[in-house]
Structures are given as structure tokens and as C-alpha cells.
Amino acid sequence: MDRQVVLPFLKSLEIAYKNLRVRFFRSMITTMSLVLAIAFLTFVGVTTDIINGMLDSGNTEAHQKLTQSGYDIDSVQSRMESDVKQRWIIMLSLLVCVVGIVNAQLMAVTERFREIGTMKCLGALDRFILRLFLLEAGIQGLAGAAIGAVAGCFFALLNAFFRFGTLFLTGFYWSDMAAAAGVAMGVGSLLSLIGVFYPAMVASRMQPVEAMRIEH
Amino acid sequence: MTEPGNIVRVSKLTKNFKMGKMDVEVLKGIDLEIVKGQYISIMGPSGSGKSTLFNMIGGLDKPTSGKVYIDEVDISQLDAYELAWLRCRKIGYIFQTFNIIQVMTALENVTLPMVFAGMNNDDAVQKGIELLDVVGLGDRFQHKPFELSGGQQQRVAVARALANDPAIILADEPTGNLDLTTGEEIIKLLKRLSLERGVTIISATHDFKMLNVSDQVVWIRDGRVDKIEDRNELSISVGQIDDRG
Numbered sequence: 001m002d003r004q005v006v007l008p009f010l011k012s013l014e015i016a017y018k019n020l021r022v023r024f025f026r027s028m029i030t031t032m033s034l035v036l037a038i039a040f041l042t043f044v045g046v047t048t049d050i051i052n053g054m055l056d057s058g059n060t061e062a063h064q065k066l067t068q069s070g071y072d073i074d075s076v077q078s079r080m081e082s083d084v085k086q087r088w089i090i091m092l093s094l095l096v097c098v099v100g101i102v103n104a105q106l107m108a109v110t111e112r113f114r115e116i117g118t119m120k121c122l123g124a125l126d127r128f129i130l131r132l133f134l135l136e137a138g139i140q141g142l143a144g145a146a147i148g149a150v151a152g153c154f155f156a157l158l159n160a161f162f163r164f165g166t167l168f169l170t171g172f173y174w175s176d177m178a179a180a181a182g183v184a185m186g187v188g189s190l191l192s193l194i195g196v197f198y199p200a201m202v203a204s205r206m207q208p209v210e211a212m213r214i215e216h
Numbered sequence: 217m218t219e220p221g222n223i224v225r226v227s228k229l230t231k232n233f234k235m236g237k238m239d240v241e242v243l244k245g246i247d248l249e250i251v252k253g254q255y256i257s258i259m260g261p262s263g264s265g266k267s268t269l270f271n272m273i274g275g276l277d278k279p280t281s282g283k284v285y286i287d288e289v290d291i292s293q294l295d296a297y298e299l300a301w302l303r304c305r306k307i308g309y310i311f312q313t314f315n316i317i318q319v320m321t322a323l324e325n326v327t328l329p330m331v332f333a334g335m336n337n338d339d340a341v342q343k344g345i346e347l348l349d350v351v352g353l354g355d356r357f358q359h360k361p362f363e364l365s366g367g368q369q370q371r372v373a374v375a376r377a378l379a380n381d382p383a384i385i386l387a388d389e390p391t392g393n394l395d396l397t398t399g400e401e402i403i404k405l406l407k408r409l410s411l412e413r414g415v416t417i418i419s420a421t422h423d424f425k426m427l428n429v430s431d432q433v434v435w436i437r438d439g440r441v442d443k444i445e446d447r448n449e450l451s452i453s454v455g456q457i458d459d460r461g
Contacts, residue, residue, distance in 0.1 A: 003297070003298060003301045004297065004301065004334070005297070005300045005301050005304045005332045005333065005334070006331075006332065006333075006334045007331065007332060008331075011331055011337075018319065018320070019319055022319040023319065114313075114315060115317050115318065115319075117315075118311075118315040118316075118317055119317070119328070120300075120303070121274075121276065121303055121309045121315075122303065122304060122309075122328055122329045122332060122376070123300045123301065123303045123304020123305070123329060123332040123333070124300065124332060125296065125297065125300050126296070128332075207276075207277070208276045209271050209276045209277045212276075212311070212315070
């Protein structure tokens with residue numbers, strides 16, 4: 001007989017999904033920092049696309065509007081500088097986001113010690129547990145990043161509309177926005193996975209007795 | 217040397233725990249043989265090491281020295297995969313705190329070990345419903361644990377322990393968190409399963425209700441086997457049991 005325990009991928013996906021659904025509020029809190037960070041990232045990306053589009057369009061009216069709202073369109077240098085600053089802020093926000101996720105996931109793992117130990121007593125291997133946590137984080141990452149990207153795009157467009165009127169559409173391509181949103185979603189999913197990796201390792205390596213010994 | 221009927225054999229088992237800088241010897245050399253199909257109670261006061269012994273037999277903890285054989289296989293020689301397989305297929309666990317997975321329904325709890333064992337979903341669901349029926353919860357399989365009483369949760373745990381037709385059921389204080397009547401029902405249920413299915417039941421307990429159904433009682437004291445009594449000896453000495461604490 002094949003002495004192997006298994007957990008089919010679809011089944012793990014089902015368990016991960018159910019776990020998230022049952023702990024909806026908890027998962028939402030974990031996802032919230034991701035939503036905010038990704039919304040910010042998308043907002044900055046799309047706004048930059050809009051402004052660059054207006055600059056490159058050569059439309060004088062658009063250039064006037066930009067000057068009115070404080071952009072120095074003559075100096076390429078200032079554009080570069082603001083880019084560097086922005087990049088720093090984005091990096092920081094993403095870093096804070098990862099730390100937030102690690103923190104929330106560590107809490108979640110602690111809450112689930114007993115459940116993990118029970119699963120191990122029933123024959124689960126370390127990698128089943130790891131896979132469940134990674135899948136949950138992946139789903140959270142995708143969902144959170146999607147919400148964040150949509151929110152970011154929406155507010156970037158809204159902001160541009162109020163500042164420049166319909167002029168913001170000069171030289172703006174929807175495909176650029178889609179690309180920015182896509183990048184943000186990718187980054188978001190990746191961040192979620194990075195954030196859960198350490199907590200998931202802690203969870204999966206736990207000996208079943210240790211898990212059982214913890215009193216709740 | 218060994219009888220073929222032994223499902224569990226423990227030989228010169230010791231276990232030390234580190235408490236700060238001190239080594240505390242919890243088990244001081246235990247030898248034990250458990251015959252297939254019997255209902256064994258491991259009795260002893262708190263701190264006597266019975267839970268530790270129990271964890272060793274269940275492959276949940278590693279001994280400091282000595283061997284544990286399950287079906288004549290030395291479990292310290294098993295790698296992580298084989299150990300997981302052993303936990304999944306050979307041993308069913310029942311805990312004092314039930315340890316039902318809270319986010320799953322009763323049925324999902326019972327089918328989980330079968331999924332690990334590679335059974336396909338339809339068969340697992342069917343067998344899960346049958347098992348819940350056996351423990352008297354046939355109509356409550358879609359309930360979540362928090363909708364079940366303690367006794368019902370423990371029944372789910374019993375059904376889950378039976379999922380892969382294990383040779384051994386290890387029950388750590390199965391009645392510890394239950395009231396008198398509910399505890400009695402669980403004990404009767406375990407006894408019935410032991411008789412019907414020929415599964416060996418090893419139960420760590422200090423519940424004297426267990427004594428009536430046990431084929432053998434192993435008394436543990438200070439990390440040693442104090443005394444092993446068979447059922448017929450028990451009925452004679454039953455008057456003294458209260459003195460043992």
C-alpha cells in the first residue's frame with residue numbers, strides 16, 4: 001500500500017476559502033492594510049500617467065492647467081525629483097503594509113495553534129499547513145489588491161477630474177491605467193505572500209503536542 | 217518473545233523534560249504490552265506522567281530513551297511522512313478538549329482524515345455520514361461545532377477518530393470536560409465500538425467510571441507502572457479503588 005498522506009490542491013483551495021469566509025472579519029482586517037497600500041500605489045501610478053499624458057500631449061490649455069495647479073512643466077529636473085520622493089513614500093507605505101500583514105498573520109496563527117495541532121494529529125504534513133496559509137494569503141492578496149487597485153484608479157480619476165476638468169483625458173490612455181492597476185495587483189499579491197511566509201513557517205513546523213499544550 | 221497479538225509495545229521508555237536548567241524525569245522506564253482489541257485505561261494522579269506516556273504511544277512526542285512499537289514497528293525509526301501516515305491511518309485521537317476544528321461542520325471534521333488518506337470526496341462524505349450515524353449524530357452532520365453540546369462535540373471527535381478504521385484509538389481524558397451522564401454515554405459508546413469493530417482503545421483517565429468497561433487497567437505512579445490489573449482482578453479490589461486517588 002502507498003504509505004502517503006495527501007491533500008489534493010482543489011481540496012486545500014476549498015478549505016482555504018472556507019477558512020476565509022468563516023473568519024471574514026478577521027481576514028478583512030488583515031487585508032485592509034493591503035487595500036490601503038495598493039490603493040495608494042495605484043493612485044500615484046495613475047496620477048503620474050495622467051500628468052505625463054497631459055505634458056506629452058503638447059496641448060497648451062492642458063499645460064496652463066498644470067502650471068496653475070503647481071507643476072513646473074518647464075523643468076524636467078523637478079519632475080525627476082518628485083518621482084524619487086514619490087518612490088520613497090511608496091516604498092515606505094509598502095513596507096508598513098508588509099509589517100502589518102506579518103503582525104496580523106502571526107496573531108491569526110496563534111489563534112489557530114490548536115486547529116493546526118489537531119490537523120497534524122489527523123495526519124497533516126507540514127506542507128499541508130504551509131500550503132493552506134499560503135493559499136489563504138494568496139486569495140486575500142488578490143482580493144485586497146483588486147479592491148485597492150479599483151479604489152486607487154477611481155480616486156485618481158476623480159482627483160484629476162476636479163483639478164483639470166475633462167482636460168485630463170488629453171494624452172491619457174486607459175491601457176496605461178490598466179497596466180498600473182495590473183502592476184499594483186501583482187505587487188499586492190506578492191506582498192501578501194511575503195507577509196504570511198514567516199507566520200506560516202512557524203505554524204507548519206509546530207509539533208502537535210506543543211499545539212495541544214497551549215491553553216485557550 | 218513477543219506475542220503476535222500485541223498492537224502496542226513499550227519498552228524501557230523514559231522521558232525527560234527541561235524545566236529551566238533542571239531536567240525533570242517524567243517517565244522512568246515504562247514497559248507495557250497492549251493486546252489487540254482490548255479496552256485499556258491508563259490511570260494515575262495528575263503529574264504521574266500518564267499524558268506523557270499517552271503522547272509517546274500516539275507518536276506525538278519523542279521519547280528520551282526506550283522504544284515504542286506500534287504493530288511491531290518502532291515509531292522512532294519513522295520519518296515525517298510515515299509518522300503522518302501512522303497518525304492518519306493507524307491511530308485515532310480523542311482529546312479532553314474535543315479539538316473539533318471550529319470552522320468546519322461536523323461532517324467536514326469527520327471527512328478530513330479520509331481526505332488525507334486519499335479517499336475520494338463522495339466516498340468520504342458517505343462514510344462520514346455513516347460514522348456520525350453510528351455515534352448517534354446522523355441528523356446533525358451539517359452543524360458547526362458551536363451549535364453542538366460538549367457531549368455531541370465529543371461524539372463528532374469519536375466519529376472522526378474512526379474515520380480511517382484505525383487499529384488504535386487513543387483517548388486522553390475523553391470524559392474530563394463532560395458531566396457525569398454525558399461522560400458515561402461516551403464511555404459506553406467507546407466500549408461498544410471496541411467490541412463491534414475490534415479497535416483497541418487506550419484511554420488516559422482518572423475517571424473511575426472507566427473502570428467498569430476496561431479490560432485492563434494500568435496504574436501509573438511517579439513515572440513508573442505501579443500495577444497492571446485485569447478486569448477480573450478489578451472487581452475483587454474494587455473496594456480499594458477509592459483509596460487510590
